[in-house]
Amino acid sequence: MKKHVLMAGILCCAGALLTGGPARAVQDLPDKPITLIVGFVAGGAADTSARVVAEKLAENTGRSIAVVNKPGAGGNIAHQYVANGPDDGSMLLLGSVGPLTVAPHLMDVPYDPFKDLAPISGGVNFPNVLVVHKAAGVKTFKEFIALAKSDPDKVDFASTGYGSASHMAGELLNIEAGINMVHVPYKGGAQAMQDLLGERVMSYFSAPPTAMPYVEQGRLIPLATTGLKRPDFLPDLPTIAESGYPGFEALNWYAFVAPGKTPPAILDRWNEEIVKVLNDPKVKKTLSEHGLIPHPTTREEFAAFMHKESDKWARIIKERHLKK
Structure with missing residues (x-):
């Protein structure tokens, strides 16, 4: 009897080794919605x-x-x-x-x-994309920063809310570029975009799917993206990191x-x-x-x-x- 028990234990251990680890049940997901x-x-x-x-x-x-x-x-x-x-x-x-x-x-x-x-x-x-309305008077990121330094009261930026990714992108740029853009928080992207298009705010760090239709229509001007690398879907738009601020990243x-x-x-x-x-x-x-x-x-x-x-x-x- 002892011999059979010993053999069974050996076979069990061997099975565990063959399966790549100890014999234990794999945790399943809850069987409920x-x-x-x-x-x-x-x-x-x-x-x-x-x-x-x-x-x-x-x-x-x-x-x-x-x-x-x-x-x-x-x-x-x-x-x-x-x-x-x-x-x-x-x-x-x-x-x-x-x-x-x-x-x-x-x-x-x-x-x-x-x-x-x-x-x-x-x-x-x-990454978010920094966009401005056509009446902003800038067409490149370099011009945007120059304007923010020469006329700081003129440059503000919208966000989807206090503490949002778009808010933090603007505050990070304030520090890195030594500027002081005014933050204008909204309750969401729709309201921020509406006021940007209505020229009630100058710029917005927008999600690309939200901004690019208006860029294609010629209503907004894209300046830069906020990732370390250019995204595949915006290969021709420079990043802030490559525009004079190495390491800038606000995803x-x-x-x-x-x-x-x-x-x-x-x-x-x-x-x-x-x-x-x-x-x-x-x-x-x-x-x-x-x-x-x-x-x-x-x-x-x-x-x-x-x-x-x-x-x-x-x-x-x-x-x-x-x-x-």
């Missing part, structure tokens, strides 16, 4: 990203995945909601640069992004997170599935058509990226005395 929360209104870059990924995730996992929009307070409401959400893996959030790495330094928020939310993977990122990004107490094994499974989707050729093509660049990462890579972004914007906020 999944909710993917988005902190912005339908139709924007965040909502588009979430729906493209959710559709393929549902197909791959066999789970029902509902995208739910909870806009307000620059995305902070959605982040607080998910921070208090179920920790069984049934709720995910498409987090964003503002609420995750900027807002906690600007104002009192009822969540800690590094404790109450758990990183899963990077999602998508994209707009979205990433996948979950409630902070979600078990690591479930987070690992979601990372596996989300990375698979973001690497899917059809998904990449669809996202790129909207000016969105897939950015899949490991959980650890995204956590490190989040800390780096948080430290960067904390410095900018302190230097510009932006505390609300």
Whole structure:
């Protein structure tokens, strides 16, 4: 009898070795409907990203995945909601640069992004494009900076809200270029673009899909993009980094997170599935058509990226005395 038990143990260990590791069950995803929360209104870059990924995730996992929009307070409401959400893996959030790495330094928020939310993977990122209306009197980035230095009261910039990626891009340029553009915050991109087109504000660090139709119509003039490299969809437009300010980078990004107490094994499974989707050729093509660049990462890579972004914007906020 002992001989049979010993043999069974040997076979079990051998099976584990042949399969590449210890014999343990692979953590499965919750067998229930999944909710993917988005902190912005339908139709924007965040909502588009979430729906493209959710559709393929549902197909791959066999789970029902509902995208739910909870806009307000620059995305902070959605982040607080998910921070208090179920920790069984049934709720995910498409987090964003503002609420995750900027807002906690600007104002009192009822969540800690590094404790109450758990990183899963990077999602998508994209540079903003600095555009001006035709009556601004400038046609190049160099002329824009020259105007901001010679007539500082004349140059202002719109943003999608206090603490947003477009706001931070402008404040970073203020520091790097030694200028003092006036910040004009709006409740969203639609209102900012409306006032830019109406010449009530001079410039705007806009998401490319929002700005480029008006550029093509000749109503706006593009000056530069805010990434380190020129994006494939705007190969002829220089970056601010190559226009005299090396290292300048102010990306707009979205990433996948979950409630902070979600078990690591479930987070690992979601990372596996989300990375698979973001690497899917059809998904990449669809996202790129909207000016969105897939950015899949490991959980650890995204956590490190989040800390780096948080430290960067904390410095900018302190230097510009932006505390609300």
